[in-house]
Amino acid sequence: MRMSGLGLMLLLLVCWFGLDNRAVAQRTIIHEERSQYRDVVVTEFNNQRCMLFNVHRGDMNQTCIDLRDPRRLVFNYTRMSFAGLLLNPDPKRILVAGLGGGTIPTVMRELFPEARIDVLEVDQAVVTVAKQYFNFVEDEQLVNHVVDARVFIKRAGLRGEQYDYIVLDAFSGEYIPEHLLTQEFLQEVSQILTPDGVLVANTFASSGLYDYESVTYQSVFGAFFNFKTAGSGNRIILAKKQALPSAAELNAPARQLYERLRPYGINLLEYPAQLSTRPDWDVDTRILTDQYSPANLLN
Amino acid sequence: MKKNKVKQDTVKHNAPQFAGLADSALGRWVVLLVAFTNGFVIMSIELLGGRVMAPYFGSSVYVWGSIITVFMLSLSLGYLWGGRLSTRHPDVRLFAGFFLAAALLCLPIIFLAEPVMTRIFVSIEDPRYGSLLTAGLLYFLPICVMGMVSPYSVRLLVLSQEGSGGVAGMLYFVSTLGSALGTLGTSFYFVLWFNLDQVMWGCVLALLSCAAAVLWAQQHINKSNTNNAVERGVAR
Numbered sequence: 001m002r003m004s005g006l007g008l009m010l011l012l013l014v015c016w017f018g019l020d021n022r023a024v025a026q027r028t029i030i031h032e033e034r035s036q037y038r039d040v041v042v043t044e045f046n047n048q049r050c051m052l053f054n055v056h057r058g059d060m061n062q063t064c065i066d067l068r069d070p071r072r073l074v075f076n077y078t079r080m081s082f083a084g085l086l087l088n089p090d091p092k093r094i095l096v097a098g099l100g101g102g103t104i105p106t107v108m109r110e111l112f113p114e115a116r117i118d119v120l121e122v123d124q125a126v127v128t129v130a131k132q133y134f135n136f137v138e139d140e141q142l143v144n145h146v147v148d149a150r151v152f153i154k155r156a157g158l159r160g161e162q163y164d165y166i167v168l169d170a171f172s173g174e175y176i177p178e179h180l181l182t183q184e185f186l187q188e189v190s191q192i193l194t195p196d197g198v199l200v201a202n203t204f205a206s207s208g209l210y211d212y213e214s215v216t217y218q219s220v221f222g223a224f225f226n227f228k229t230a231g232s233g234n235r236i237i238l239a240k241k242q243a244l245p246s247a248a249e250l251n252a253p254a255r256q257l258y259e260r261l262r263p264y265g266i267n268l269l270e271y272p273a274q275l276s277t278r279p280d281w282d283v284d285t286r287i288l289t290d291q292y293s294p295a296n297l298l299n
Numbered sequence: 300m301k302k303n304k305v306k307q308d309t310v311k312h313n314a315p316q317f318a319g320l321a322d323s324a325l326g327r328w329v330v331l332l333v334a335f336t337n338g339f340v341i342m343s344i345e346l347l348g349g350r351v352m353a354p355y356f357g358s359s360v361y362v363w364g365s366i367i368t369v370f371m372l373s374l375s376l377g378y379l380w381g382g383r384l385s386t387r388h389p390d391v392r393l394f395a396g397f398f399l400a401a402a403l404l405c406l407p408i409i410f411l412a413e414p415v416m417t418r419i420f421v422s423i424e425d426p427r428y429g430s431l432l433t434a435g436l437l438y439f440l441p442i443c444v445m446g447m448v449s450p451y452s453v454r455l456l457v458l459s460q461e462g463s464g465g466v467a468g469m470l471y472f473v474s475t476l477g478s479a480l481g482t483l484g485t486s487f488y489f490v491l492w493f494n495l496d497q498v499m500w501g502c503v504l505a506l507l508s509c510a511a512a513v514l515w516a517q518q519h520i521n522k523s524n525t526n527n528a529v530e531r532g533v534a535r
Contacts (some may be wrong), residue, residue, distance in 0.1 A: 036360050148357025179353035290354045291494040
């Protein structure tokens, strides 16, 4: 089982590198922004504009927009993250950790003009690029903070602030930073989540960390919805502090929001049937804590 | 000043014993071994520092900046003071005392890090200065004492002026090699196998073992010296 998994990974890696080399050859780099962390590169290819970190080391698209139809969300996982609306159809205070090109906050801003949205991005270069190349606009309702997500969330907890819709989408070039994967961090997130609020976390569907992440989320939030689709390598975690509704109860909000989300390429009606609360991970895995979080070594 | 004078006398009195560490192969090996361990532990603690502070200040580049600044500053002052002490008070027991003190000064990193960081987090908004102050409070003293070990070891092993460069080079070699392995071991393996605090306890134990090894070597050498040599007033 493990060996075949490894074989598959290797095969995928080979394919990926093959594709990657071709893609890089045809891509044009239109901008490079110097960063304190890792340089941010903007490329254009096939009418898609993408933001990348680590171009030289097998690049990974952080975010892409479709230049012909900027409203359409290019990535499956970005669309999947809006499944959080099934659990809270009318968010008023939204927190998004990880800006990227600003796709998620921008769509939320359009969908919920009354909501107050805080975005956390540690890298000023990403903010600059998002504004210049990805139509990210700040206003009095949508504010970006250049800060480490852990620091902002801990401070918000001390101030007693709460959000009813939290999206964790902070990725470095490799994966989620280690200090944003621990039980203590999730407890801090839970502290700033309103009793009926929803937490949406974007993770990878197949990584060495999958089991670790799953048991850690479970330890803080109890059962959560696991959302994976065939067409995406990402897994979205949907968690609440209160008991979860049954997946069938989510059909009503799905129908309600379907029309509003359609322009973005999100088919909300398909989502409820794909949510599962059944653990498909080893429940005896060690929980990640601030004391033990070798996350990126396990990946 | 007066106290100094008394010490000076003790030094002269102890001088033959003192040279003993460098004279015997056992003594030389022990000094090299503890210098190696010292280098190992310093980098192990430095790497863990990033983990200790991340929950409060993030893992941004300035957190590493704070840690490295404080470590470099502590070591530089440690070298300066350790060097001075080695001239004025060369004493094997003091050398062992450095390791004991360093071990004890590491305990606040285990027990006081949380409350200290909470206080600083609440009172300083800017994570750059918050992390700098935290690093200073938690790491300055233990790392400074560990810095004192290096010049002091040189003093313990140097027998002649012409040999001094070679001795210093050998000590830099083992302690920096220790640092390299401490970095590698901690970042590649220890964080995968242990909790942060368990690795810190490992560092404390390693430092205590160094103190014990130095004292044991001194005693061992004294004993054989006493057996071989004429009766001396100092020997018990």
